[in-house]
Amino acid sequence: MMIIMKANATPQEVDTVIASIKSAGLNVHLSQGVEATIIGAIGETHNIPLERFESLEGVDLVQRITQPYKLASRQFHPENSVFNIDGFTVGGDEVAVIAGPCSVESRNQIIETAIAVKEAGASALRGGVFKPRTSPYAFQGLGEEGLEYLAEAREKTGLPIVVEIMSQVQLDMMVKYVDVFQIGARNMQNFNLLRAIGETQTAVLLKRGLSATIEELLMSAEYILSGGNQRVMLCERGIRTFETSTRNTTDINAIPVLKHHTHLPVILDPSHSTGFANYVAAVARAGIAAGADGLIVEVHPDPACAVSDGKQSLKPEAFAAMVKQVGQIAQIMGRSLATVGTQVHR
Ligand code: PEP
Ligand code: MN
Numbered sequence: 001m002m003i004i005m006k007a008n009a010t011p012q013e014v015d016t017v018i019a020s021i022k023s024a025g026l027n028v029h030l031s032q033g034v035e036a037t038i039i040g041a042i043g044e045t046h047n048i049p050l051e052r053f054e055s056l057e058g059v060d061l062v063q064r065i066t067q068p069y070k071l072a073s074r075q076f077h078p079e080n081s082v083f084n085i086d087g088f089t090v091g092g093d094e095v096a097v098i099a100g101p102c103s104v105e106s107r108n109q110i111i112e113t114a115i116a117v118k119e120a121g122a123s124a125l126r127g128g129v130f131k132p133r134t135s136p137y138a139f140q141g142l143g144e145e146g147l148e149y150l151a152e153a154r155e156k157t158g159l160p161i162v163v164e165i166m167s168q169v170q171l172d173m174m175v176k177y178v179d180v181f182q183i184g185a186r187n188m189q190n191f192n193l194l195r196a197i198g199e200t201q202t203a204v205l206l207k208r209g210l211s212a213t214i215e216e217l218l219m220s221a222e223y224i225l226s227g228g229n230q231r232v233m234l235c236e237r238g239i240r241t242f243e244t245s246t247r248n249t250t251d252i253n254a255i256p257v258l259k260h261h262t263h264l265p266v267i268l269d270p271s272h273s274t275g276f277a278n279y280v281a282a283v284a285r286a287g288i289a290a291g292a293d294g295l296i297v298e299v300h301p302d303p304a305c306a307v308s309d310g311k312q313s314l315k316p317e318a319f320a321a322m323v324k325q326v327g328q329i330a331q332i333m334g335r336s337l338a339t340v341g342t343q344v345h346r
Contacts (some may be wrong), residue, residue, distance in 0.1 A: 001026075001040070001041040001042075001045040001048065001050070001053075001062065001063070001064055001065065002038050002039065002040050002041070002062070002063050002064075002065055002075070002076050003017055003021070003038070003039040003040075003041060003053050003059055003061075003062050004036055004037075004038050004059075004060045004061040004062070004063070005017070005036065005037040005038070005039065005058050005059060005060060006058055006059070006060040007036070007060075008058075009037065009057075009058030009059075009060075010058060013056070013057045013058025013059075014030075014037060014039070014058065016056060016057065016058075017039055017053060017056050017058070017059060018030070018039060020052070020053060020056060021039065021041040021053070024041070024048055024052065025043065025044075026041040026042060026043040026044075026045060026048075027040075027041075027042045027043055027226070028040070028041065028042075029042055029070075029071055029076075029225075031076060031077050033077070033078065033079045034079065035078065035079065036060075036078075038076060038077070038078075040065075040070060040071060040076050041053070042070050042071065042226065045064070050062040050063075050064070063075075067218075067261065068215065068219060069215070069218040069219050069221065069222040069262075070222065071222060071225040071226060072218045072221045072222050072225055072232075072261075072262045072263075072264060073218075073261065073262060073263075074260070074261060074262055074263050077263040078263070079263060080092065080263050080265070081230070081263045081264050081265065082265075083203070083230070083231045083265075085124065085160055085179060085180060085203050085231070086160035086179050086340075087123070087158060087160060087340035087341060088123045088124075088338035088339065088340055089338070090233060090265045090267075090293055090294060090338070091233075091263075091264070091265035091293050093334070093335045093336065094123075094335065094336060094337070094338035095288060095292075095293065095294055095295075095326070095327075095330045095335050095336065095337050095338060096123045096124065096265075096267065096293065096294030096295070096338045097121060097122045097123050097124075097294060097295050097297065097323060097326065097337060097338070098122065098123065098124040098125070098126050098162050098180075098205075098267070098294065098295065098296040098297070099117040099120075099122040099124075099125065099126060099295075099296070099297045099298075099299045099319060100113055100114065100117060100122075100125045100126035100127045100162075100298070100299055101113055101126075101127055101128075101298060101299065101300045101306065101313065102128055102131075102271075102298050102300070102306065102308040102309035102313065103127065103128045103129075103131055103139060103141055103142075103146075103306075103307055103308045103309075104127040104128065104129050104141070104142050104146035104149055104150060105142070105306070105307050106149070107149045107152070109300075109301065110125075110127055110146075110149045110150060110153050111149070111152065111153050111156060112301050113125075113127075113153075113299055113300065113301055113316070114153035114154075114156065114157045114159060115156065115157060115344050115346065116299070116301065116316035116319070116320075117159070117299055117316065117319060118157040118158070118159055118340075118344055119320075119344065120316060120319050120320035120323050121320070121323040121324075121327065121337055121339070122159060122319075122323070123159070123294075123337070123338040123339060123340055124159050124160045124161070124162050124179070124180065124340075125150065125153055125154065125157065125159040125160070125161050125162065126161075126162045126163070126182070126296055126298075127146065127150050127153075127161065127162075127163060128141055128146075128163065128164050128182075128308075129141045129142050129143055129144070129145075129146030129147055129150070129163060129164075130143065130164060130165070130166045130167075130170060131164075131308060132164070132166055132184050132186045132187070133308070138308070139307040139308060144173060147163065147173075147174065147177040147178070148177075150163065150177065151177050154179075155345070156344060156345045156346065157344050157345075158340045158341060158343070158344075159340060160179035160180065160340070161177070161178060161179050161180070162178075162179065162180040162182055162205055162296070163177070163178045163180070163181065163182060164181075164182040164183070164184050165178075165181045165182070165183065165193070165197070166184070166187060166193075167190075167193060168192055168193050168196035168197075171196055171197075171200070175200060175202060178202060179202070179203065180202065180203045180204065180205050180233075181197055181200075181202050181203070181204050181205070182204075182205045182207065182235075183197065183204060183205070183206045183207060183220075184207050185207045185208060185209050185210050185212075185237055185272075186209070186210070188206065188207060188208060188209035188212055188216070188217065188220050189209060189212070189216070189220060191220075191223060194220055194223035194224050194227075195223055195227055197224055197227075197229065198223055198224040198225070198226065198227020198228060198229045199227050199228065199229070200229060201229060201231075202229070202231075203231035203232075203233070204224055204229065204231060204232045204233065205233045205235050205267060205296065206220060206221055206224065206232055206233065206234055206235060207235040207237045207269070208234070208235060208236055208237055208239065208251075208254070210239065210240050210248070211239060211240050212239075214254055214257055214258060214261070217234060217258075218234075218258075218261065218262055221234060221262070221264060232264050233264065233265045233266070233267050233293070233294070234258055234262070234264050234265070234266050234267065235266075235267045235268070235269055235296060236250070236251055236254040236255060236258070236266065236267075236268050236269065236273065236287075236292075237268075237269035237272045237273050238250050238251070238269070238272055238273025238274070238275075239251050246273075246274050246275050246276065246279065247272065247273075247274060247275020247276070247312065248272060248273050248274070248275065249273070250268075250270065250273035250274065250283050250286075250287075251273075252283075252286055252287065252290050254266075255268065255287060255290040255291050255292050256290060256291055259291050265293040265294065266291070266292050266293050267292060267293060267294045267295065267296055268283070268284070268287030268288075268290075268292040268294075268295055268296075269295070269296045269297070270283035270284040270287060270295060270297060271296070271297055271298040271309070271312045271313070271314075272298075272309075272312065274312065275311065275312050276311060276312055277303065277311065277312055277313060277314050277315075277318065280297065280312065280314055280318075280322065281314075281318070281321070281322040281325060284297065284322055284325075284326055285322075285325055285326060285329050288326050288329045288330055288333065289329050289332075289333065291333070294338075295326065297314060297319065297322070298312055298313040298314065299313060299314050299315075299316060299319045300313035300314075300315070301315070301316060303315060323337070
């Protein structure tokens with residue numbers, strides 16, 4: 001349920017509504033936008049009549065939120081969520097470009113890649129240190145050693161780091177290093193992990209599950225938001241279809257559909273959604289034209305020798321060319337590429 005306050009409602013009137021929501025056994029989520037103050041009353045609301053809040057001073061309108069996800073819905077939060085990620089904003093006019101290798105493989109590899117992607121115009125660095133591999137015999141990641149290399153790469157470039165967390169067991173160790181937790185496709189419905197991340201204040205990149213609907217993705221975001229963590233980005237990374245000529249099928253529709261139903265920023269992963277380096281730039285351009293708030297792209301200095309996802313990884317030069325094209329499309333869309341200030345310290 002959402003309680004929309006009158007434009008001239010006083011802070012005391014807002015406080016009275018909040019107290020009344022709490023006394024009904026519901027949780028309160030305050031959304032103070034430019035246009036309106038909306039107070040979310042979240043919980044088992046179906047037995048509670050709207051009149052209970054309609055009669056309070058300063059209340060303009062009480063409505064039920066019709067979607068199963070509440071805090072993630074545009075109905076509850078009509079304006080785009082725009083938030084800061086260590087140096088740039090996401091969800092507003094800036095288009096974020098997160099880039100880096102699938103896996104952190106060595107100190108040299110991540111530092112070389114970080115410098116290259118920063119010089120090409122990336123706004124954040126990605127790199128996996130715990131890898132969700134189909135085979136238990138495949139490279140599983142460097143763990144904390146990899147995080148130390150990522151932290152060093154951040155120091156040299158100023159790029160915030162985006163790292164996948166696979167289990168809440170890793171949380172205490174990882175939270176010290178990571179600027180954005182990536183929740184991978186395979187963990188999109190790991191509800192214990194979502195709840196644990198919801199209790200942190202670290203920004204999140206939540207990837208769509210391999211066969212998850214858009215509504216299921218939004219329900220997973222709801223787990224994180226309801227824990228109090230508001231900095232959630234959604235990521236379309238391709239879905240399973242009958243098509244076998246690409247690794248997955250980019251659901252380009254998901255971008256406008258998500259932008260319609262939610263205020264959360266939407267990021268496109270053209271690497272996992274195609275699986276081939278030579279398709280990545282085309283799909284990246286399409287994503288920004290479709291209204292995505294950013295991209296996450298795999299880049300490797302030597303893709304042929306990459307320990308994971310080499311086939312879909314761009315060489316730094318190809319990435320730089322892609323960033324230029326994406327920047328032009330962003331301009332047509334009235335946006336610009338996000339930049340982070342720090343110079344590279346080699
Ligand atoms: C990744 O980003 O390297 C990854 C494993 O992605 P996904 O969870 O989308 O498969
Ligand atoms: Mn990968």
